[in-house]
Amino acid sequence: MNSTFNELVSAVAAGLMVRSDSRRVRSGEVFVAVPGVGVDGAAFISDALERGAAWVVGLPGTRLPEGANARLVEHENPRVALGELAAAYFKTAEHGQKLVGVTGTNGKTTITYLMEHVLTAAGRKVGVIGTVNYRWPGFVLDASMTTPDCWQLHEIMANMAAAGVDTVVMEVSSHALDQDRVAGLAFDVAVLTNVTQDHLDYHKTMDAYFNAKARLFCDLPRRNKAGIVNVDDAYGRILLERCPQCTGYGLYYPATGGNGGLWGDIVSSSSRGLHLAMKYGDQRWELRSSLIGKHNASNLLAAQGAALALGVKPKELKSLEDFHGVPGRLERIPNAGGLDVFVDYAHTPDALENVLSCVGELDFRRLFVVFGCGGNRDRTKRPLMGEAVARYADVAILTSDNPRNEEPLAIMADVRPGLARCAHVIEDSDRRTAIAAALAEMRKGDVLVIAGKGHETYQEIRGERHPFSDAEVVREILG
Ligand SMILES: CC(=O)N[C@H]1[C@@H](OP(=O)(O)OP(=O)(O)OC[C@H]2O[C@@H](n3ccc(=O)[nH]c3=O)[C@H](O)[C@@H]2O)O[C@H](CO)[C@@H](O)[C@@H]1O[C@H](C)C(=O)N[C@@H](C)C(=O)N[C@H](CCC(=O)O)C(=O)O
Ligand SMILES: Nc1ncnc2c1ncn2[C@@H]1O[C@H](COP(=O)(O)OP(=O)(O)OP(=O)(O)O)[C@@H](O)[C@H]1O
Ligand SMILES: N[C@H](CCC[C@H](N)C(=O)O)C(=O)O
Numbered sequence: 001m002n003s004t005f006n007e008l009v010s011a012v013a014a015g016l017m018v019r020s021d022s023r024r025v026r027s028g029e030v031f032v033a034v035p036g037v038g039v040d041g042a043a044f045i046s047d048a049l050e051r052g053a054a055w056v057v058g059l060p061g062t063r064l065p066e067g068a069n070a071r072l073v074e075h076e077n078p079r080v081a082l083g084e085l086a087a088a089y090f091k092t093a094e095h096g097q098k099l100v101g102v103t104g105t106n107g108k109t110t111i112t113y114l115m116e117h118v119l120t121a122a123g124r125k126v127g128v129i130g131t132v133n134y135r136w137p138g139f140v141l142d143a144s145m146t147t148p149d150c151w152q153l154h155e156i157m158a159n160m161a162a163a164g165v166d167t168v169v170m171e172v173s174s175h176a177l178d179q180d181r182v183a184g185l186a187f188d189v190a191v192l193t194n195v196t197q198d199h200l201d202y203h204k205t206m207d208a209y210f211n212a213k214a215r216l217f218c219d220l221p222r223r224n225k226a227g228i229v230n231v232d233d234a235y236g237r238i239l240l241e242r243c244p245q246c247t248g249y250g251l252y253y254p255a256t257g258g259n260g261g262l263w264g265d266i267v268s269s270s271s272r273g274l275h276l277a278m279k280y281g282d283q284r285w286e287l288r289s290s291l292i293g294k295h296n297a298s299n300l301l302a303a304q305g306a307a308l309a310l311g312v313k314p315k316e317l318k319s320l321e322d323f324h325g326v327p328g329r330l331e332r333i334p335n336a337g338g339l340d341v342f343v344d345y346a347h348t349p350d351a352l353e354n355v356l357s358c359v360g361e362l363d364f365r366r367l368f369v370v371f372g373c374g375g376n377r378d379r380t381k382r383p384l385m386g387e388a389v390a391r392y393a394d395v396a397i398l399t400s401d402n403p404r405n406e407e408p409l410a411i412m413a414d415v416r417p418g419l420a421r422c423a424h425v426i427e428d429s430d431r432r433t434a435i436a437a438a439l440a441e442m443r444k445g446d447v448l449v450i451a452g453k454g455h456e457t458y459q460e461i462r463g464e465r466h467p468f469s470d471a472e473v474v475r476e477i478l479g
């Protein structure tokens with residue numbers, strides 16, 4: 001029997017459970033057949049029916065097997081249907097939470113931490129969903145993905161609402177946008193950091209990658225919500241042309257004239273941090289931060305722009321001066337050896353360029369960089385990551401990141417051409433002994449950046465996650 005989507009929404013709002021994995025369906029429930037990236041959920045409709053599904057949502061043209069005792073709802077996008085059903089089940093729109101989405105190749109996690117800090121200081125109760133974890137006051141859940149799947153997302157927001165969270169700040173990955181994981185959510189503020197090479201294994205072209213990110217902004221103008229877009233980035237400028245209602249942010253306002261948008265001037269930048277001067281309309285204010293590097297100046301601007309859009313006053317932004325860093329992002333690892341060691345999450349060419357150019361400006365003798373590239377992800381970024389390292393490193397130690405299901409030595413071979421211009425390269429596919437080799441080679445006055453895995457507490461090899469932390473390994477070796 002065919003039924004309408006509205007009938008189903010009402011039933012779900014009244015407590016009917018929805019599943020997108022046939023293996024989890026129980027008697028009387030709804031099965032949404034999602035056309036997946038790997039497989040087509042429609043192939044599991046029979047399985048769902050055998051387990052007692054009473055409703056099936058599928059693409060137009062979906063047929064139920066002869067004699068099936070279930071109601072069929074056709075929907076042109078079952079992923080969007082799933083999001084709307086999740087919103088109905090968890091009553092997402094009724095929570096009245098403000099929702100901020102941060103997208104872009106690099107800087108998302110950093111900006112969500114900065115926003116959590118400044119909004120909390122301004123008296124909000126904040127929940128954060130992103131790469132490191134999903135958290136709100138009194139709760140921390142392990143994150144398996146940067147942007148969880150749609151049902152889990154609505155469920156987390158409902159749990160946050162029950163705990164009194166009034167503002168949710170989340171990272172929205174390009175995969176999530178492409179797969180409608182944020183369907184059924186209404187963003188109040190969306191932020192674009194930058195679009196540089198990553199994830200071409202999935203999106204194939206930079207334009208497709210950008211267009212996935214741009215989807216976060218499409219619906220904002222219609223609902224009169226705010227977009228905060230980095231105009232120092234070429235794709236950011238394209239987005240601002242497409243959505244001129246968005247607010248641009250950028251560094252170097254004296255050079256641009258500083259009209260419109262939020263502009264930040266780097267008054268000074270050193271190993272002790274940043275001193276920024278902001279201009280927003282006719283308002284001006286300054287900020288000092290212990291975060292270092294131009295990329296963090298940009299992240300600070302983005303966080304301030306989004307906070308302003310949520311009604312935070314410029315003078316309340318001062319609380320950012322007490323923010324002292326994100327786990328695994330240029331995190332200094334104090335050690336008994338007294339060596340300058342940083343762990344960072346740079347795993348794209350642009351992130352390496354940014355973090356190494358910023359460390360490169362510090363006062364040191366030689367720069368050591370331990371890095372590798374993730375397996376089963378964009379192969380074409382590998383030599384470019386090598387080139388970024390070669391531009392700055394005196395000694396490059398090429399090793400494994402998360403090889404996943406690829407051969408570690410094959411991944412390293414993809415990176416190697418990029419390192420051609422680096423005078424001193426050490427190769428060791430074992431990340432622990434690679435770090436040990438770097439530490440053994442270092443002398444006082446040298447600095448080491450261990451890039452790529454940041455906060456991660458595992459290494460994924462042949463599909464299995466083994467406990468591994470760059471920071472712990474340094475402490476184990478140096479005491
Ligand atoms: C390639 C990719 O992104 N896949 C994601 C996608 O999978 P999918 O829905 O297409 O799943 P599928 O395996 O093709 O199956 C299709 C449907 O059949 C169903 N099924 C399957 C088997 C069965 O017996 N019965 C059944 O009903 C499945 O439940 C699913 O609904 O949707 C799933 C639900 O949201 C995600 O969990 C899954 O993420 C995979 C695990 C993943 O590793 N994704 C990574 C690449 C990712 O998304 N990373 C980003 C971070 C990127 C960044 O740093 O910027 C992230 O947000 O974490
Ligand atoms: N604004 C920025 N521009 C370029 N590189 C940046 C910027 N901010 C941070 N980075 C670099 O990128 C790394 C990752 O930063 P962060 O975790 O904030 O980004 P992300 O977008 O959340 O990444 P992911 O997609 O992996 O979750 C940092 O460790 C740093 O090396
Ligand atoms: N969210 C990122 C994390 C990459 C982290 C890096 N350590 C790697 O494994 O490549 C991704 O899925 O591309």
Ligand SMILES: [Mg+2]
Pocket residue numbers: 108109130131132146171
């Ligand atoms: Mg992140």
